[in-house]
Amino acid sequence: xxxxxxxxxxxxxxxxxxxxxxxxxxxxxxxxxxxxRSLEPGAVLEVWADDPAILVDMPAFCRSHGHEYLGxxxxxxxxxxxxxxx
Amino acid sequence: xxxxxxxxxxRAGSSGEPPKKVLKALGLLSGGLDSTLAARLxxxxxxxxxxxxxxxxxxxxxxxxxxxRKRDRLEPRRIRNEAxxxxxxxxxxxxxxxxAEEYLRDVVLRPKHGYGSAMNPCxxxxxxxxxxxxEMARERGADIVFTGxxxxxxxxxxxxxxxxxxxxxxxxxxxxxxxxxxxxxxxxEVEHRGRIDRxxxxxxxxxxxxxxxxxxxxxxxxxxxxxxxxxxxxxxxNFARRLxxxxxxxxxxxxxxxxxxxxxxxxxxRLGPELKVIVGRDEAESRLLESRRGDLAxxxxxxxxxxxxxxxxxxEGESSRLVASLVARYSAHRAEESVEVVLCRAGxxxxxxxxxxxxxxxxxxxx
Numbered sequence: 171x172x173x174x175x176x177x178x179x180x181x182x183x184x185x186x187x188x189x190x191x192x193x194x195x196x197x198x199x200x201x202x203x204x205x206x207r208s209l210e211p212g213a214v215l216e217v218w219a220d221d222p223a224i225l226v227d228m229p230a231f232c233r234s235h236g237h238e239y240l241g242x243x244x245x246x247x248x249x250x251x252x253x254x255x256x
Numbered sequence: 257x258x259x260x261x262x263x264x265x266x267r268a269g270s271s272g273e274p275p276k277k278v279l280k281a282l283g284l285l286s287g288g289l290d291s292t293l294a295a296r297l298x299x300x301x302x303x304x305x306x307x308x309x310x311x312x313x314x315x316x317x318x319x320x321x322x323x324x325r326k327r328d329r330l331e332p333r334r335i336r337n338e339a340x341x342x343x344x345x346x347x348x349x350x351x352x353x354x355x356a357e358e359y360l361r362d363v364v365l366r367p368k369h370g371y372g373s374a375m376n377p378c379x380x381x382x383x384x385x386x387x388x389x390x391e392m393a394r395e396r397g398a399d400i401v402f403t404g405x406x407x408x409x410x411x412x413x414x415x416x417x418x419x420x421x422x423x424x425x426x427x428x429x430x431x432x433x434x435x436x437x438x439x440x441x442x443x444x445e446v447e448h449r450g451r452i453d454r455x456x457x458x459x460x461x462x463x464x465x466x467x468x469x470x471x472x473x474x475x476x477x478x479x480x481x482x483x484x485x486x487x488x489x490x491x492x493x494n495f496a497r498r499l500x501x502x503x504x505x506x507x508x509x510x511x512x513x514x515x516x517x518x519x520x521x522x523x524x525x526r527l528g529p530e531l532k533v534i535v536g537r538d539e540a541e542s543r544l545l546e547s548r549r550g551d552l553a554x555x556x557x558x559x560x561x562x563x564x565x566x567x568x569x570x571x572e573g574e575s576s577r578l579v580a581s582l583v584a585r586y587s588a589h590r591a592e593e594s595v596e597v598v599l600c601r602a603g604x605x606x607x608x609x610x611x612x613x614x615x616x617x618x619x620x621x622x623x
Contacts, residue, residue, distance in 0.1 A: 194318065194321040194322050195321055196309075196318075196352045199337070199340065200352060200354060203351075222324075222328065222332040223335045223336055224332075226332045226336040226341070230337070230340035230344035231340050231343075233343075233344035233347070234340060234343030234346070234348060234349050235343075235349045236349075
């Protein structure tokens with residue numbers, strides 16, 4: 171499965187970003203969950219990760235918890251995935 | 257009359273019956289077919305399902321993620337978290353809980369009910385997870401806990417007496433539902449009270465998966481992993497030998513989760529009571545060993561980026577020669593008379609020529 175960059179945040183407040191490079195799933199998902207707790211509904215969170223499993227685990231996490239998965243793009247040899255808190 | 261929360265709204269409609277609170281269930285969700293089907297059987301009866309997945313540090317898929325082999329990087333579906341995938345398919349939230357330290361200390365190293373064929377403490381594992389799930393269910397207001405266990409499917413932890421023991425010791429007597437085998441087991445409280453229609457649950461027993469596949473087809477579930485008996489390092493006999501060796505050397509109190517990370521990688525050789533060497537089997541393993549070396553010494557053939565040896569123990573005199581000889585044996589230069597090897601500890605490098613070890617000598621020291 172080859173995944174092409176699709177990230178499009180549109181206009182809005184600057185997203186919050188967490189860096190999980192060097193960590194392997196499920197840790198990036200756990201960090202995402204923890205960070206989301208302190209964000210308001212509708213806030214955008216970007217997760218920087220170099221574990222390729224993030225490309226399948228994050229959409230699944232969003233789908234099961236009702237968050238909106240916004241897509242991903244590559245950045246400095248890693249992936250930046252984004253979601254909007256429900 | 258006080259206003260009810262959405263959860264308390266009736267599903268009984270206009271039948272005249274008193275409104276019933278939607279039943280809520282928290283399940284151990286591995287993402288395998290059985291736990292997914294168990295959740296679907298409950299959802300089919302209108303039960304609100306949530307899942308929990310405990311990350312123990314012994315999952316082989318998680319290790320493959322860390323190795324980062326090219327084929328997995330190109331096909332991330334191969335290393336996805338199946339519990340998250342199942343939660344997405346079920347439209348049910350799944351909580352992932354990291355229990356690695358506690359699990360190692362209290363379950364793996366001190367199982368009350370012993371090990372299976374390797375170092376798999378299956379009964380204690382279930383009791384540990386279900387005890388935690390019981391507490392989570394209480395916090396979340398879940399009425400029951402469920403699992404995808406099938407009576408008679410696994411020899412150690414899924415025979416009738418083991419299932420009863422697990423239910424009792426996890427403090428879930430009467431509140432632990434196994435939807436796939438429910439009609440072959442004693443009814444739980446929710447079945448007694450008619451909150452769940454027992455007749456719509458399964459009566460699957462044994463190791464055959466034909467009934468599960470039939471159910472999967474009925475529910476339209478097509479995307480699920482192969483049966484997962486081999487996904488736990490603790491059930492792997494090679495891993496178990498290494499863990500036993502480590503416990504014998506350090507004692508239970510001396511084993512840390514960082515040691516467990518190293519036990520999953522490469523070939524392990526014991527060259528002396530206090531000297532162990534781990535040799536990467538390919539570039540991915542050598543890279544991972546390097547990243548997890550901590551303050552351990554490394555040994556590598558001078559002109560190649562292949563096999564890396566990680567040295568746990570003193571590295572001086574005769575032991576240096578043994579380590580160098582072993583690493584030379586697992587390098588691309590193994591057929592040569594002697595090989596230049598670099599030993600590195602605390603930033604200091606020592607070069608020496610080593611004769612590649614004899615195969616039989618190496619095999620005798622393989623853990």
